[in-house]
Structure formats: C-alpha cells, structure tokens
Amino acid sequence: MAAIIELSRVTKTYGRAPQPALADVSLRIEQGEFALLMGPSGAGKSTLLSLIMAMEQPDRGTIRVAGRDVHRLTRASIPYLRRNLGAVFQDFKLLPEATPLENVRLTLAVLGLRRRDVLARAREALARVGIDPRSRKPVRCMSGGEQQRVALARALAGRPPILLADEPTGNLDPALTRDILRALSLVRAAGTTILLATHDPVVYHHAGASRVLHLEMGRLTEDRVLERAPSFVAELDAQGEPIDLLAAIDDDEFSDEPLLVDTPLGEVA
Numbered sequence: 001m002a003a004i005i006e007l008s009r010v011t012k013t014y015g016r017a018p019q020p021a022l023a024d025v026s027l028r029i030e031q032g033e034f035a036l037l038m039g040p041s042g043a044g045k046s047t048l049l050s051l052i053m054a055m056e057q058p059d060r061g062t063i064r065v066a067g068r069d070v071h072r073l074t075r076a077s078i079p080y081l082r083r084n085l086g087a088v089f090q091d092f093k094l095l096p097e098a099t100p101l102e103n104v105r106l107t108l109a110v111l112g113l114r115r116r117d118v119l120a121r122a123r124e125a126l127a128r129v130g131i132d133p134r135s136r137k138p139v140r141c142m143s144g145g146e147q148q149r150v151a152l153a154r155a156l157a158g159r160p161p162i163l164l165a166d167e168p169t170g171n172l173d174p175a176l177t178r179d180i181l182r183a184l185s186l187v188r189a190a191g192t193t194i195l196l197a198t199h200d201p202v203v204y205h206h207a208g209a210s211r212v213l214h215l216e217m218g219r220l221t222e223d224r225v226l227e228r229a230p231s232f233v234a235e236l237d238a239q240g241e242p243i244d245l246l247a248a249i250d251d252d253e254f255s256d257e258p259l260l261v262d263t264p265l266g267e268v269a
C-alpha cells in the first residue's frame, strides 16, 4: 500500500544551530494509521510536523503527502495540500479578535468550501468539541483549553484525510482530554490518518493510537506498533455511534474560484 505520509532521509537544521533538529529521519505512515510522536522537549516533534505541512524546508531528504513531494508543489497545488492536512498547532494560530465560529468559518472559506456548506460545517465541528457555536466571545478571552478545542474544530471542519496535531491536549484537564480523545477516535474511525505529537501519558494510554514513534535529539529511536485498543474506544465501537465528523473530501463542495489569502495556515492560493 502507498504511504499517505512518507519521509525519506530528512534532515533539518535551524540557522547555525550546532545540532540538527531532525537528523536523517525516514518513516512511512499508511492511510488510516493513528501514530503518536513522542519524545522529550526539543526532540524535533514540532519540526517534523512543520516540515510535513511545508511550513519549514528540509536541508536534505524528501517528504511526500499522498504521493506528492510537498516541497516541490507548485503554487497552484498548495490548496491541495491544505485540504488534505488539518493542523492543530501548539500555539493554536487562531485569530484572537474573532469568535470561535468566525475562526472556523474563515478557514473553511479559505479552503474554498462552498458558502452554503461553511456555516453548517463550522457549527457542527465546534459542537463536536464542546464549544458553543453561538458564543460571541473573541477567542482571546477564552481559556487555553477552550482555544485548544476551537483549534481542533477548525482543523477537523475541513474534513481532511490527514490530521496533524501538536500537543492537542496540552492545556486540558483530564475530563476534557478524554473528550478530545473521544473525538479523535471518531475521526480515526472515519478513516482519517492522525499524527499527533504529545508528552501526555493519558494520550499514550487512552488515545487508541496504533503506533508510537519516538524521537530523541532529532533521531527516530523507536517505531512501535501498539496492539491493544483502549477501553473507551472499544466502548464507542460497541455503541456503534454514528461517525459524521470526517469523511473523505468531496471536491464538489469546493468552489473553483481562486483565492489568495494569507492565513494562519500559510498563504493559500
């Protein structure tokens, strides 16, 4: 099977740093996998995610998403990458003065989703993470945990086939962490490939991930398949809950109108 994400001998050094942030990393992630990216602070987890999102350039090596080298995409192909990758950043990258609904709606509009679908999708994604879509609060007035959930809703609302998340439970208490993990289980059950960077042992034990990748000082030191599904995922399966948040991208929902907007997800043409 073709890998949906493939890194081949990727090295990245920032500026004149004495050590590379990532050193000769190769890995393949197949469609539908849920992989955790673990390792101590500074190990290179965020760097790896940034490279996949084409927010940073590697010094050497190639990174392919759905078979395409993300660092050789033409300008016209950037929307293809943005539609395929939903991202939750460590610092959220939300628009601070905008409400949660505006944050999600704007991203969907920038992705080119048809106007009539934007509002429904945005409301649905916010409700799924426990944020009231009618809230008039600017996100800068919300707690870290609330902002984190808005960021997750924004990433999921576009129904990307791949979700990249950097510490998505970092500001959440255990109950909210569990809610987010539950949302991620549904996302994964709908076929989305997830790559999630975390320090959080609760995530490790309860996310239902299928694989753990461990980074140390920029090197991939462990790549392990996890056999056991956590109990609450099994519970969800038993209940047969409808999975409606994520489905494959339906290109008919996207308009062909060209857009050029500088967004928190980068410039989108």
Ligand SMILES: Nc1ncnc2c1ncn2[C@@H]1O[C@H](COP(=O)(O)OP(=O)(O)OP(=O)(O)O)[C@@H](O)[C@H]1O
Residues within 6 Å of the ligand: 014, 015, 017, 020, 021, 039, 040, 041, 042, 043, 044, 045, 046, 047, 048
């Ligand atoms: N934009 C940057 N400019 C310069 N150095 C950077 C930059 N981003 C990361 N680094 C450095 O690269 C190395 C890897 O950092 P990275 O943020 O990828 O690690 P991490 O595993 O995500 O850490 P954490 O768990 O603390 O988020 C660190 O030494 C860090 O200081």
